[in-house]
Amino acid sequence: xxxxxxxxxxxxxxxxxxxxxxxxxxxxxxxxxxxxxxxxxxxxxxxxxxxxxxxxxxxxxxxxxxxxxxxxxxxxxxxxxxxxxxxxxxxxxxxxxxxxxxxxxxxxxxxxxxxxxxxxxxxxxxxxxxxxxxxxxxxxxxxxxxxxxxxxxxxxxxxxxxxxxxxxxxxxxxxxxxxxxxxxxxxxxxxxxxxxxxxxxxxxxxxxxxxxxxxxxxxxxxxxxxxxxxxxxxxxxxxxxxxxxxxxxxxxxxxxxxxxxxxxxxxx
Amino acid sequence: xxxxxxxxxxxxxxxxxxxxxxxxxxxxxxxxxxxxxxxxxxxxxxxxxxxxxxxxxxxxxxxxxxxxxxxxxxxxxxxxxxxxxxxxxxxxxxxxxxxxxxxxxxxxxxxxxxxxxxxxxxxxxxxxxxxxxxxxxxxxxxxxxxxxxxxxxxxxxxxxxxxxxxxxxxxxxxxxxxxxxxxxxxxxxxxxxxxxxxxxxxxxxxxxxxxxxxxxxxxxxxxxxxxxxxxxxxxxxxxxxxxxxxxxxxxxxxxxxxxxxxxxxxxxxx
Numbered sequence: 001x002x003x004x005x006x007x008x009x010x011x012x013x014x015x016x017x018x019x020x021x022x023x024x025x026x027x028x029x030x031x032x033x034x035x036x037x038x039x040x041x042x043x044x045x046x047x048x049x050x051x052x053x054x055x056x057x058x059x060x061x062x063x064x065x066x067x068x069x070x071x072x073x074x075x076x077x078x079x080x081x082x083x084x085x086x087x088x089x090x091x092x093x094x095x096x097x098x099x100x101x102x103x104x105x106x107x108x109x110x111x112x113x114x115x116x117x118x119x120x121x122x123x124x125x126x127x128x129x130x131x132x133x134x135x136x137x138x139x140x141x142x143x144x145x146x147x148x149x150x151x152x153x154x155x156x157x158x159x160x161x162x163x164x165x166x167x168x169x170x171x172x173x174x175x176x177x178x179x180x181x182x183x184x185x186x187x188x189x190x191x192x193x194x195x196x197x198x199x200x201x202x203x204x205x206x207x208x209x210x211x212x213x214x215x216x217x218x219x220x221x222x223x224x225x226x227x228x229x230x231x232x233x234x235x236x237x238x239x240x241x242x243x244x245x246x247x248x249x250x251x252x253x254x255x256x257x258x259x260x261x262x263x264x265x266x267x268x
Numbered sequence: 269x270x271x272x273x274x275x276x277x278x279x280x281x282x283x284x285x286x287x288x289x290x291x292x293x294x295x296x297x298x299x300x301x302x303x304x305x306x307x308x309x310x311x312x313x314x315x316x317x318x319x320x321x322x323x324x325x326x327x328x329x330x331x332x333x334x335x336x337x338x339x340x341x342x343x344x345x346x347x348x349x350x351x352x353x354x355x356x357x358x359x360x361x362x363x364x365x366x367x368x369x370x371x372x373x374x375x376x377x378x379x380x381x382x383x384x385x386x387x388x389x390x391x392x393x394x395x396x397x398x399x400x401x402x403x404x405x406x407x408x409x410x411x412x413x414x415x416x417x418x419x420x421x422x423x424x425x426x427x428x429x430x431x432x433x434x435x436x437x438x439x440x441x442x443x444x445x446x447x448x449x450x451x452x453x454x455x456x457x458x459x460x461x462x463x464x465x466x467x468x469x470x471x472x473x474x475x476x477x478x479x480x481x482x483x484x485x486x487x488x489x490x491x492x493x494x495x496x497x498x499x500x501x502x503x504x505x506x507x508x509x510x511x512x513x514x515x516x517x518x519x520x521x522x523x524x525x526x527x528x529x530x531x532x533x534x535x536x537x538x
Contacts (some may be wrong), residue, residue: 151367166366169327170431174385180379184370261412262370 049231057235074216076199081140086197090190091147097156112145113146118204122211136208143204187259195252203246212239278467280304285337286321294406295321297492303469308461310478311471313488314529319471323437326469327358339434357384359428359436363443365420367412374408385429396496398426401460418449435467454481458505479518481506491527497524
């Protein structure tokens with residue numbers, strides 16, 4: 001499943017295990033979820049729809065067509081916040097890690113940014129900028145960036161001083177230092193930040209949309225919530241989860257294996 | 269040390285002192301050191317005597333507050349100032365190999381070649397030649413994490429030699445290896461040194477290691493470090509650790525440092 005925690009990617013083990021070993025637990029997990037869900041639909045009738053109703057709503061949404069438009073709207077917002085927060089956060093994180101002064105100055109800001117609840121950022125963004133697209137994008141970016149800064153900052157602080165000394169003795173150019181030494185060491189942190197920022201942007205965009213608009217996945221969620229259509233709500237949640245999981249498995253996992261090939265089957 | 273002045277010196281250090289910031293005492297004090305071209309020099313001192321500081325100054329990392337450093341007739345430092353003349357980097361071996369784990373063996377060496385200003389079309393041949401010299405052919409594309417400690421040390425030696433440095437500095441490079449690997453590599457290093465004629469300044473706390481390796485041994489006091497003796501080892505190579513003459517020189521040197529170092533740690537003098 002999706003890693004929401006900002007953990008550094010683990011060293012990919014050489015063998016992923018037999019296919020059966022991976023499929024059987026997943027199937028069991030789904031079966032267990034259904035086994036819990038189904039009886040509960042009788043307890044919470046009519047507010048908890050049966051799995052079957054959710055599936056039909058899901059299929060309905062995809063065949064009726066307007067779901068694509070809403071996904072596209074949300075995706076655009078997510079992409080904006082994701083890209084901007086990763087670029088901004090990485091730059092600030094590296095700067096903080098390399099300069100004591102910047103670190104001392106920016107640390108409290110980052111701490112506040114990390115602690116501030118998403119809805120508070122959204123409300124203030126709407127109050128200050130107004131209910132339009134720019135306030136949503138600003139809120140999203142402000143919510144996600146501190147986390148990126150934090151992850152990258154920790155990564156830069158962990159840079160090996162022994163290798164820095166070696167680079168100095170061998171008179172590496174600044175470019176070599178960046179490319180060969182700094183970047184590979186913080187690549188894991190940046191990668192974790194990129195992954196985290198993507199998942200987190202999706203979570204926040206739902207709140208932003210639910211609070212400020214009926215367009216986008218979050219807007220539809222709150223729209224159907226107000227109409228008391230829990231089956232629709234769950235169908236949208238599944239759509240959202242599906243997108244996240246697909247991107248994580250198909251995009252991030254592959255990139256991860258490529259970037260960290262050097263960890264290989266290293267023996268100390 | 270008048271006799272040394274007579275010889276044309278390759279590395280010449282005079283009256284050198286260095287203070288770390290916020291330290292009341294200098295790390296090294298009034299050091300005179302002369303190494304001739306092609307010499308294998310060993311600097312021996314107890315832990316914390318400023319040996320590594322001395323190497324950091326020679327490699328250009330630190331600027332000494334006092335004294336002069338001249339390499340091959342060119343002044344590097346004079347009275348707290350670094351000279352403007354661009355110098356080529358020296359080769360350096362640290363206590364650990366200090367290879368980039370995310371770069372292959374080949375890439376680890378080519379980065380150093382690029383930094384030292386070697387033209388790109390010479391890299392391939394250079395890397396191949398030095399890896400063959402260190403019996404690492406076939407390991408060009410290996411990741412350092414998949415190598416043994418001895419192999420990593422050999423890559424570090426190859427890197428130091430490949431840039432064709434003015435001299436090579438070594439800071440206890442074999443101290444973390446096991447005894448047999450260490451002995452083996454010392455022998456290999458001496459062979460390479462004889463073949464290439466490179467000047468080596470080797471720092472160690474082991475008198476035995478110094479006697480086995482060096483032409484001349486420079487003994488340092490406990491910190492603040494000063495060099496108080498220069499001893500020659502006139503034994504033909506290859507030397508054997510079990511050679512009684514080697515043991516005798518070792519004994520004499522140990523007698524010399526006993527009162528200077530203020531303690532005797534039997535485990536350290538191996």
